[in-house]
Amino acid sequence: xxxxxxxxxxxxxxxxxxxxxxxxxxxxxxxxxxxxxxxxxxxxxxxxxxxxxxxxxxxxxxxxxxxxxxxxxxxxxxxxxxxxxxxxxxxxxxxxxxxxxxxxxxxxxxxxxxxxxxxxxxxxxxxxxxxxxxxxxxxxxxxxxxxxxxxxxxxxxxxxxxxxxxxxxxxxxxxxxxxxxxxxxxxxxxxxxxxxxxxxxxxxxxxxxxxxxxxxxxxxxxxxxxxxxxxxxxxxxxxxxxxxxxxxxxxxxxxxxxxxxxxxxxxxxxxxxxxxxxxxxxxxxxxxxxxxxxxxxxxxxxxxxxxxxxxxxxxxxxxxxxxxxxxxxxxxxxxxxxxxxxxxxxxxxxxxxxxxxxxxxxxxxxxxxxxxxxxxxxxxxxxxxxxxxxxxxxxxxxxxxx
Numbered sequence: 477x478x479x480x481x482x483x484x485x486x487x488x489x490x491x492x493x494x495x496x497x498x499x500x501x502x503x504x505x506x507x508x509x510x511x512x513x514x515x516x517x518x519x520x521x522x523x524x525x526x527x528x529x530x531x532x533x534x535x536x537x538x539x540x541x542x543x544x545x546x547x548x549x550x551x552x553x554x555x556x557x558x559x560x561x562x563x564x565x566x567x568x569x570x571x572x573x574x575x576x577x578x579x580x581x582x583x584x585x586x587x588x589x590x591x592x593x594x595x596x597x598x599x600x601x602x603x604x605x606x607x608x609x610x611x612x613x614x615x616x617x618x619x620x621x622x623x624x625x626x627x628x629x630x631x632x633x634x635x636x637x638x639x640x641x642x643x644x645x646x647x648x649x650x651x652x653x654x655x656x657x658x659x660x661x662x663x664x665x666x667x668x669x670x671x672x673x674x675x676x677x678x679x680x681x682x683x684x685x686x687x688x689x690x691x692x693x694x695x696x697x698x699x700x701x702x703x704x705x706x707x708x709x710x711x712x713x714x715x716x717x718x719x720x721x722x723x724x725x726x727x728x729x730x731x732x733x734x735x736x737x738x739x740x741x742x743x744x745x746x747x748x749x750x751x752x753x754x755x756x757x758x759x760x761x762x763x764x765x766x767x768x769x770x771x772x773x774x775x776x777x778x779x780x781x782x783x784x785x786x787x788x789x790x791x792x793x794x795x796x797x798x799x800x801x802x803x804x805x806x807x808x809x810x811x812x813x814x815x816x817x818x819x820x821x822x823x824x825x826x827x828x829x830x831x832x833x834x835x836x837x838x839x840x841x842x843x844x845x846x847x848x849x850x851x852x853x854x855x856x857x858x859x860x861x862x863x864x865x866x867x868x869x870x871x872x873x874x875x876x877x878x
Contacts, residue, residue, distance in 0.1 A: 485615050499626035502619030507606035514600045515630075528596040529636060535589030536642035542582035543649030549574045550656055557759075562703070562712070579653050586646045593639065599630055673736060673757060674764035682766035683736035684849060684864050693861040694720045695771055695798070695851065696737030698762060703755070712755035717762065719744040720858045723796060726773045729815040733801060734771045735761045736861065766869040768801035768809065769849050770820065771859070772831060778818055785834035788866075791850040793859070798849040799835045802870040803827060805842040820846070 485501075493501065503510060517525040549571070558568040668676040671689060675681030687693050696718030703710040718737045726732055741761075743752045761767055774782070779795040792798075799820070803810045808824035818831040819838070827840030835846035850863035 487614075490615065490618050495622050495625055495629075498619050498622030502616075502623045503603075505616065505619060509604045510601065511604055512600070512602040516597055516599060528592070529639060532589050532593045532596070532639055533642060535585050535592060536639060536646050539582050539584075539586035539589060539646040540642055540649060542578050542585060543646060543653050546575060546578035546582060546653045547649070547656060549578055550653075557763075562710075562756075575657075579650075582646070582653065583650055586643075586650055589646070590643065593643075673738060673741075673761045673767075675766065679870075680868055682865070682869055683738075683761050683764045684767070684769075684861055686736065686738060687861050687864045692739040692854075694737040694739070694742065695734040695769070695859040695861065696758070696761065697721050697725070697732055697734055701755075713753045714743075714750040715753075715755050716743045716748075717755055717758035721771070722857050723773075723794070723853065723859060726771065726796070728773055728775045728795070729778075730773050731813040731815075732771045733811070734769050734798070734859075735764070735767050737761065766800070766802055769798050770801045770810070770813065771851075772797045772799070772813065774818070774831070778832060781832050783833040785845070785848065788834065788848055788850075791848045791862075793851050793853060793862075796851060796859070797831070798851045799829075799831075799846040800849065800865065800869045802846075803842060804837070804844045804846060804871060805840070807870045810846065 490498070502508075517528075553571050553574060554564055554567045555571045556568070558565040666678060668678050668681075670676060671681065671685060673683040673686070675683060675685055684693060697720075699717060699719055701715050701717055703712045704715065705711075718735060718741070720737065720742060721732070721734065735758075737758070741754045741757050743749055743754045774795045774797065776795060782792075782797075784792075801809050801811065803822040803824065805822065805825055805827050808822050810820050810822045810827070810829065812821040812823055813819075813831075814821060820829040820831060820835060821827070822829075822840065822842065825841050827842035828838050829835040829842070829846055830838045834848060837843065837845065847865045847867050847869050849861060849865060851859055852862040854860050
């Protein structure tokens with residue numbers, strides 16, 4: 477920057493200088509030498525300049541339109557889950573691709589527009605500056621402002637209101653398009669909604685919490701049934717994705733993943749109704765983030781060795797034990813059951829849980845046992861939940877007592 481040996485300018489002298497003189501003074505004081513400078517369009521009203529402005533305007537306009545399209549798609553496009561055969565599946569399947577397409581093209585066109593503006597309107601210039609130490613004084617500050625103002629004027633963007641407006645609008649919309657999707661990730665974990673088969677939206681509820689409202693919950697086995705074609709279209713009428721289980725449905729040393737099946741959603745056995753359509757509600761239960769439970773039937777010899785957790789001695793039914801399938805480390809599905817060793821393994825980070833000791837962690841990063849679901853059988857011999865989980869399901873990162 478400036479040095480003591482330079483001429484000291486008074487405020488009156490600086491005020492008397494034009495912006496061009498201040499800009500030239502600034503380069504001199506900063507030790508900058510402009511080795512080469514060429515205006516892009518030295519002749520006023522050059523037709524090539526107008527063509528360049530139109531081209532840049534087109535790219536920026538496309539960027540703005542596509543950014544607006546992204547916002548409209550994000551807000552109004554059908555995004556709720558549609559399964560095979562359900563009306564609106566085609567529109568739903570395009571939701572994510574449309575988001576990527578609109579924001580991607582918007583950023584691309586805005587970038588092309590600004591690159592073209594720099595290449596076609598900003599003067600070509602080669603400048604060399606010497607490095608100096610020391611703080612800036614008044615003359616440096618004044619001349620720096622003049623240099624920035626001169627750069628704004630020579631870029632000609634100040635008198636191109638259309639391009640300036642499009643660039644500013646495009647940048648604002650692009651920033652909004654990046655920030656807007658984050659709104660869907662921000663959720664108050666303490667705000668409860670209506671309790672349903674997926675819980676009420678809070679971290680400590682699940683579909684099994686319906687038991688506390690007096691709802692009878694069967695342990696529902698996933699059949700894997702899909703929509704079927706009838707008369708040229710797919711339908712789920714009369715199809716059950718979840719069905720009730722009896723103890724005899726599971727072999728010794730076997731494991732089955734089960735989900736909460738409320739009594740009013742049952743459509744199997746003696747309660748089967750070919751006209752009922754409960755498939756969507758069954759899928760909501762399956763997709764509940766804390767609903768999956770491992771139903772394990774131990775061999776009689778192994779069941780005799782079980783160490784019950786204090787206060788949960790009556791949570792099992794005979795040789796049948798039910799534990800949350802959600803790993804207490806970071807929420808992966810603990811879906812690997814090693815029947816010979818009576819261990820449950822999490823494939824993500826290799827946590828291992830001892831089934832014979834209330835699924836207590838015995839290896840890996842998990843720090844607490846898998847929560848146990850109380851189970852029993854009803855008067856018809858179907859396995860049902862005898863209560864709700866008494867501790868948080870999943871990763872232990874919020875308030876808990878154990």
